[in-house]
Amino acid sequence: MSLAANSIRIEPLGAGHDRLSFHCGNDSLDRYIREQAGQDARRDTARVFVAVAPDRERTIRGFFTLSAATVVAIELPPEMQKRLPRYPIPAAVIGRLAVDLGSRGLGLGRILLADAVRKAQVAAATVVMAVIVVDPVDEAARAFYAKFGFTSLNGPQRRMFLAVPA
């Protein structure tokens, strides 16, 4: 069984969402949504978006964060470097993305990632951004992002990237 995109609503994290009951199996991501996400949203450090089902609007099924950063051209593949300046390249960052264990394997990770990429693409039409960067938490997360076309940056942080879709 998989979720229909219209059975899920993706909205900014708000005071009414139950952050304490979210469990994705990764301690740092669980701690993030419980302890830090609200502060990041209030302080404009990152935009935090959560997925809820219309019948249980407080329950967070999944979430992702978006912020901005720069990457250095030398971390990108040679064919991209040729088209880019030598100074830092503006990037959108999907810093964190996770799905609650109760909603795993239903296509929600795909829906969240597609929504995050779409939001970055829309933003890039106004404020230029060449790439979307992700920070995978472990090898399983790398495999997930690789499935959707992300490849490794040649940097020390083991980030992955995707060119912003045209």
Ligand SMILES: CC(C)(COP(=O)(O)OP(=O)(O)OC[C@H]1O[C@@H](n2cnc3c(N)ncnc32)[C@H](O)[C@@H]1OP(=O)(O)O)[C@@H](O)C(=O)NCCC(=O)NCCS
């Ligand atoms: C990685 C994660 C977001 C996937 O969420 P999910 O809702 O179970 O994923 P989906 O059901 O949308 O899967 C979409 C596709 O990705 C595949 N996939 C899921 N997890 C994968 C993984 N770790 N490696 C490779 N492929 C994966 C699925 O098989 C599916 O492929 P298919 O459509 O060809 O069958 C989820 O497992 C999670 O929250 N993990 C813990 C946190 C984490 O690793 N976050 C990632 C970045 S920090």
